[in-house]
Amino acid sequence: MERLTTPDLNWLADPEIFEVNRIKAHSDHDFFSSKTGKNSLKQNLNGTWRIHTEPSLATANFDFSDPNFNYQEFDYIQVPSHLQTTGFDEHQYVNTQYPWDGHEDLRPPKVPQNNKVASYIKTFELAENLHDKPVYISFQGVATAFFVWLNGHFVGYSEDSFTPNDFELTDYLVSGTNYLAVQVFKYSSSSWIEDQDFWRLNGIFRDVYLYATPKAHLFDLNVTASLDDTYQNGILELNATIHGDLSDKKLHVALLDQKQEIAYETNQPLLEHTKVTHKLDQVHPWSAENPSLYTLELSLLDKDGKVLEYIPQKIGFRRFELRNNIMYLNDQRIVFKGVNRHEFDPIHGRAITKADMLWDIKFMKRHNINAVRTSHYPNQTYWYKLCDEYGIYLIDEANLESHGSWQKLGECEPSWNVPGNLPEWQATCLDRANSMYERDKNHPSVLIWSLGNESYAGTDILAMRELLRHKDPTRLVHYEGVTWNREFDEITDIESRMYAKPHEIEEYLTNDPQKPYISCEYMHAMGNSVGGLKLYTDLEKYAHYQGGFIWDYIDQALYQDVDGKKRLAYGGDFNDRPSDYEFCGNGLVFADRTISPKAQEVKHLYADVKLKPDKTGVTLTNDRLFADTSDSFFVAKVLQDGKVVWQKELNLVVKAQTSKHFEIDFPLPTEGEIVYEVEQRLKHDTLWAKTGFEINFGQALIKKDIPTFEATNTPKVVIGDVNVGVSGENFEVLLSKDKGGIVSLKYSGKEYVTRTPQLVFWRPMTDNDRGCGHGFDRAMWLSAGKFARVTDLKVTNQKHAVNVTYTYELPLPKKVLVTVSYTVDGTGKVNVTANYPGQADLPSLPTFGLEFKLPKQLTQLKYYGRGPAENYLDRNVGARLGIFETTAKDNLTPYLVPQETGLHCDVRRLALSDETAQGIKISANGQPFSASLLPYSTMMLEEALHQDELPPVRFTWLRLLASQMGVGGDDSWGAPVHEQYWLSANKPLELSFTIEPFA
Incomplete structure (x- = not known):
């Protein structure tokens, strides 16, 4: 084919022109000029380039491509990078809608008038070892379309932001300084099929290098x-x-x-x-x-x-195949315990580093994640090498998404869908599939080719499938979009669905499934989420259920300076409109690669080896496909009231796909609450963790022992006109008749109450709560505690104690009376019991308990309950029962939008103290409770939209709850928490605990 020598801006709006003079796609193998492997024939062009930007095509020109052009007024930019993260363009985040929606009236393949143009310049001298050979340039990733010139000669044009674009430079090289000019366009016709749920970032964002080829x-x-x-x-x-x-x-x-x-x-x-x-x-x-x-x-x-x-x-x-409608790897049924992964960094956007990728893959291996879907584009080639080496299964996904062309406001409306059945779009779709295949075909980690994401269906995507099946019969082809158009069901080898509920999946699995099933996206991990994951992993009992991929791995949040302070910002924070705001925050890790509490549950439920202790030993179920457990050692423990009182190391070997019970000589202490625990730990160092790293654990509550309150000694009681005073040695309690509860609690002269504890029926709404209309459905509970009024007060003398019981009427459509009683004995112990009686025909409760406003200094928390990370009614199987320490600040999970956070279930006791170790103890009375200690109240968290909007810390807030509903996670735009994790309004709830000073 004859090389074109003149660029044309009309190419930008022509879907049939997506490359000019580009070298044919090929494998990503390395090559050297000697067998030492050190004499690379590459020359890196990363580093400092010169740049100038123009706001639109109308003001852009090609003058800068002339090597005599004076570029001294051009700015500097580091390559690889994005224009937005280096200050040359504005940030914008949108999900399905196109970024120009509402600004320009466009239909494919037109491009916006507001089309940022970036002109890059790089000068270089050819490395000596590249002389006298054919020389090429490789752009590993450029968004969205670009022209290339060398020494004034037009070299080529290309689109497809996420696969390599190589051009030959040989005929245009000169001795001495060479002048490379690259012009990058923010939008082209390809923007219609690169409508992924991400920040719209462009520029030269992956490596650029020269390479020479020998004879x-x-x-x-x-x-x-x-x-x-x-x-x-x-x-x-x-x-x-x-x-x-x-x-x-x-x-x-x-x-x-x-x-x-x-x-x-x-x-x-x-x-x-x-x-x-x-x-x-x-x-x-x-x-x-x-x-x-x-x-x-x-x-x-x-x-x-x-x-x-x-x-x-x-x-x-390896051998990956489909037999009897089930996927097998090396003759074993495979289950994907996966995540979707965007390439992302809070500073550099998608221009991530090798260090980022190393961190990512070690995190995944440490959390028992075995699979990644490269959502929604081919990743950097280094990622595939890491997956080969560390062991991660890949669904490799083509750079194709046209969500906004067929789905509007959640409704399927494909009247002008691209690519659809349009012949003018087929070649570019095939090119994207082919470029992915050719680059990545030699990686054993790639098991499945994916034809892109959320682009409806049609003959163009069917042609992509046929190309891949023809070129590579050793892998399967995946495409979820046929669920919207079953006419093209043949496109995919796999029944792949997004955000299907567990019962919907089970219905498919129990009705003669004709394809293996995966959830290519499930467990929408937005904010405080991933509740109910166990309902999905329980489906592994069905042979055709072969796992899923959590959406998603990392929050897409960018650093932003606000009033001289740095924060993680989301869509809309940069005045970008349109925007889909915080919907970019769906990660198991935060954008700065801080691990979120959600990962605790994933690690436990994704573990291949399940441990189930009992009174006589432990049952190990090894769900690995091939490996036995000889790579691990096991630690058996006995916990007495949360403290380890016995432990023993064991070597327990179970073959893959088998289960075995091992007897263990657990001692059984006669006093206290007894838990048997067995941990699985690495026996040897690996690439991803050191010897002794915990892979998984199992616990069994052998003997439950939660004491009940017993009053001792007889206190002094003063029944005043306004207050009931109770006192004794080194303590004093005041219970107010008009304030509706305790107004003073002093131990050794130190005050621990700043305001009367408030009934709380509301939790700060999570992203999932907002998405499913929780606020509308349960709004009455928001004010139920805040505006409850005391309707009755009773003072009763008891043996060694006095009891003051308050009856509250709640501001609800039906009359509901809640009681809170305080029983104070002569030692200064205060037993508090709150009772909700249950009431039919009301919406379920978000929570029920008491919220305490405590002195600011009480920031240290030590508790015996589930931890170490926060956990909830539908997200606590990965939390172990034990003794843990944290602080109010550390207990606040920094979700992009402040929301419910910091809860710990099944708490038996806790201690609050200041830095001088002065404080109080709180113990469960008969039944465990849930608790959180935070620097902010429920309403403070409810009202803030960013972490930096939370006020300066003035108090410490303690919530003690009978229970709280689950956090959910099926999706974040309509799926409620599963009903088994609700707090039904017609069932009574009781919270009972005892406060006392440190011994």
Whole structure:
């Protein structure tokens, strides 16, 4: 094909022109000029470039492409980066709607007039080892469309932001300084099919480098490393495309095993298309559990045996297949315990670093995550190498999403859907699928190709499927969008759904499923979420249920300076309109890579080895596909009232896919509450964690023992006109007749009450609460405690104590009376009991309990309950029962929008203290309660939209609750908390606890 030499701005709005002069897509293999692997034929062009931006095409021109152009007034920019994160454009976050919606009336393939243009300049001298060879430039990621010139010559044009774009420079290079000019356009026709749920960031955001090729060059490498029907022997098939002078040359092939010993070796004549096949006995198969990699060394040799080019390629032998409508890896049914992953960093946006990726993959392995869907575009090639090496299964997703063209305000309306059945869009769709395939085909971690996300369905996407199935019969093809148009059900090999409820999935699984099932998106982890995850993991009992991918891995939040302070900001915070605001905050980790409490539940439920202690030992269920438990040691413990009083290390080996009970000589203390616990820990260092790292745990409550309040000694009681005073040695309590409760609690002269505790029926709404209309449905409970009024007061003398009981009437449509009683004995212990009687025909309660406004200094919390991270009624199986310490500040989870946070379930006792260790103890009376200690009240959290909007800390707020409804997580725009995790209004609730000073 003849090279075009003149750029044309009309290409931007033409979906049929998506590349000009671009090199054919090829594998991402590394190559060197010697076998040492150190003589790279690459020259990195990352670093400082010059830049100038214009607001639209109307003011842009190509003058800067002339090497004589005076660019001294251009600014500086670091490459890779985004224009927005470096101050050259404004941030904007939208989900399904297009970023120009409401500003310009457009339909595909038109582009907005407000189309930012960035002109980049980079000068370089060609590295010496690249001289006298064909030279190419590779742009690993540029959003959204761009022209390239070298020394005034037009080189090429390309779209597709997330796969490499390579161009040949050989004819345009000069000795000395070379002048590279790149013009990047914010929008092109491709913007209609890059409508992902993310910040709209553009620029040169991935690596840029030059590379040279020797006389003979392995242009493309296609390796299939499979297993035969025994699943023990390997089948190696190598197809290499060689360019250059091939005469009198040969290809040396060596396959090295994990010990770097030669497992196979051969020489082949060098042909343009060279093929090698070989069968190997007894290979070590690749899986996420045992990511066994072989090294395929390819050497292109001249007639004298000199190395012209050396290619080391990591490969893994594995076989992924569909049998009886079930997905199998190496002859075992696979279950994906996955997450969706955007590439993101709060400073650099999607221009993430290798350090970010290393952190990400170690987090995933440490939290028992075994799979990632690259939502919704191919990731940096380094990520795939890490997944090969560390062991992560990948759904590799093409850069295609046109959500806003067929779904408006949640309704399916595909009247002008792209790409649909439109012939003018088919070539670009095929190009995106092909570019992904060609780059990533040699990575064993890639099990499934995905045709993009939320683009409806049609013949264009069907053509993408046919291309991939033709090129790669060893993998499956995934596409969820057919759920909206079953006419094209053949597109996907997998029944893939988003945010289906557990009962909906179960209905599919129990009605003769014709395809394996995955939830490509589920458990919408927005804010305080991931409640009810166990309802999904319980579905693993069905053979056709093969897991899911949580939405999503990391919050998309960007740092913003506000009044000289840095905060994590979300959509709309940059005055971007339209915007979808905080909907970008859905991560298991926060944008700064702080781990959220949600990860605690995921780690436990995603664990392959389940531990179930009992009175005689422990049952280990090993759900791994291949590996036994010999890589782990186990620690058995006995906890007495939360304290470890006995422990023993054990070696317990259970084969994969089996369960076994082991007897353990647990002692049984005669006093207190007894818990048996068994932990699974790493026996040896791994790439992702050190020896002793805890993989999972199991607990059993062997003997429950929660004491009840017993009064001792007889206090002094003064019944005044306004207050009931109760006192004794080193304590004094005042119970107000008109304030409706305790107004003073002094131990050793120190006051612990600032205001009367308030009944609380409301929790600060979570993102899920707002999304499902919780506020509308349960609004009456918001004011129920705040405006409750005392209708009765009774003072009763008891043995060794006095009881003051308040009756409150709640401001509700029906008459509801709640009582709060205080019983004070002669030692200064105060037993508090709050009773909600239950009332039919009212909406369920968000929560029920008391909120205390305490002195600011009481910030230290030590408790015996579930932890260490916050936990809730539907998110607490990953929280263990034990003794934990935290502070009010640390207990506040920094969700993007302040909301319900910091709760701990099943609390038996807690201690509050200041930094001098003075404080109070609170113990459950008969039944455990839930508790949180925070720097802010329920209403403060309810009203703030950002963490920095919360006021200066003046008090410490303690909530003691009989219970609280779950947080939910099926989705964040309509799914309620599952009913089994509600607090039914017609059922009584009781909170009872005892306050006393430190001993």
